[in-house]
Amino acid sequence: MKPVAVGPDTVVSVKIEMYDAQGALLQASSEPVTYLHGGYGGLLEALEAALEGRHPGESIKAQLEPEQAFGEYDASLLRVEPAARYGAGLRIGMEVEDAFEGAAPRRYTVTDLAGGKAVLDANHPLAGMALRFFCTITAVRQATKEELRSREAFHRCDP
DSSP: OOOOOSOTTEEEEEEEEEEETTOOEEEEOSSOEEEEETTSSSSOHHHHHHHTTOOTTOEEEEEEOGGGTTOOOOGGGEEEEEGGGGOTTOOTTOEEEEOOTTOOOEEEEEEEEETTEEEEEOSOTTTTOOEEEEEEEEEEEEOOHHHHHHTSOOSOOOO
């Protein structure tokens, strides 16, 4: 029997390595990532497109520009606020949630602390970066009705 190909409404298990544009490894999955394929938000859209039609055992390389990955860096998402606003335990790398000027609350990462001020950044940490992916498909199966109804994969698909 011919193996199921990656396509709409399939559950896909894939090992993923992510590199920056200079080739430095940023992240590698120790276990396959399992997601529901077909625009359900489980994987970057451009990466899903690169996997479309492939079979278990196949590998792909894909370079995604910032707009295909985590977006362009947006300087308007930076804020400098009094550090005291967030309490004595504030540290670089912490995440805080706050709302300014009547806008909806956002999650910010503290990127700097100096002179009683905190620099807050609401950009994704990989915003503005071109990324290279190396992916190996380990398994593919048809999604169950329950998975399609919930729009997420419930179980890994084992090879």
